[in-house]
Amino acid sequence: MNVMIVHAHPEPRSFCAALKDTAVETLRAHGHEVCVSDLYAMNFNPVASAEDFLERDNPDYLFYALEQRHSLASGTFKEDIRDEITKVENAELIIFTFPIFWMSVPAIMKGWIDRVFVSGLFYGGKRIYGKGGMRGKRALVCTTLGGREYMFGCKGIHGQLYGTSGMLRSLLQGSLGYVGMEVLEPFVAYHVPYISDEGRKKILVNWKQELLFLDTRAVIEMPSLDHYDDTFSPLSL
Numbered sequence: 001m002n003v004m005i006v007h008a009h010p011e012p013r014s015f016c017a018a019l020k021d022t023a024v025e026t027l028r029a030h031g032h033e034v035c036v037s038d039l040y041a042m043n044f045n046p047v048a049s050a051e052d053f054l055e056r057d058n059p060d061y062l063f064y065a066l067e068q069r070h071s072l073a074s075g076t077f078k079e080d081i082r083d084e085i086t087k088v089e090n091a092e093l094i095i096f097t098f099p100i101f102w103m104s105v106p107a108i109m110k111g112w113i114d115r116v117f118v119s120g121l122f123y124g125g126k127r128i129y130g131k132g133g134m135r136g137k138r139a140l141v142c143t144t145l146g147g148r149e150y151m152f153g154c155k156g157i158h159g160q161l162y163g164t165s166g167m168l169r170s171l172l173q174g175s176l177g178y179v180g181m182e183v184l185e186p187f188v189a190y191h192v193p194y195i196s197d198e199g200r201k202k203i204l205v206n207w208k209q210e211l212l213f214l215d216t217r218a219v220i221e222m223p224s225l226d227h228y229d230d231t232f233s234p235l236s237l
Contacts, residue, residue, distance in 0.1 A: 001033070003093045004037065004090070005034065005094075006094065009098060012041070016189075020097040023095055046108045046114070048115050050062050052067075057070035069118075069119050072121055077118075084116045088137075093214070096109070096139070096143075098144075100168075105171055121133050122180075123178060123179050128179070129224070130224060132179040132180020134179040135181070138181060138214070139176040140184045140186070142186065143188055146193050162185070172220055184214065184217045187207055
């Protein structure tokens with residue numbers, strides 16, 4: 001299996017980086033091909049702009065999604081975008097490792113999605129969810145945070161991490177599911193800055209074990225286009 005890991009943490013010695021390294025070592029040890037995009041180490045530019053296109057269809061007005069389509073057709077993306085698109089296209093599984101910042105992904109990872117999930121290839125028109133451009137690929141989020149586990153969920157002070165009203169919905173559904181990926185339930189490391197080294201080692205052991213059984217991991221339900229007409233209006237109210 002070809003695996004891509006998209007990693008976003010500014011400290012290379014962080015526990016989040018240890019999760020990324022554990023994934024690399026475990027998957028390679030079991031015969032999988034693994035490539036890593038370490039966004040901070042790459043100094044990846046997260047800012048979507050006109051500079052992303054070596055040639056413009058409309059040089060007078062920037063309609064970013066339409067320029068993405070033009071660059072897709074003409075092969076005129078900047079090299080960093082083109083390289084990341086190729087990695088995603090080659091991957092069967094994409095793992096995202098990051099700490100939760102302000103109930104979301106780090107800005108550098110959001111910018112990676114903005115620039116790499118290009119219109120016309122990843123999505124476009126009616127090519128979303130089950131008909132999205134990345135259908136057939138799987139995605140797995142591995143995230144760290146400072147809160148305790150009981151702080152999250154239906155009755156938790158911070159609400160659910162994922163689900164229809166979860167804080168990671170914009171990533172899990174709005175980005176990964178939207179482009180057609182099968183989204184596995186996230187792996188979450190809670191209270192990381194405040195637990196013992198022994199506690200962190202246990203999390204790494206659990207993560208390693210769960211990586212070996214991805215085929216049986218629960219999948220997050222996404223909207224089915226079978227329930228909507230050609231205008232995306234619900235078939236029954």
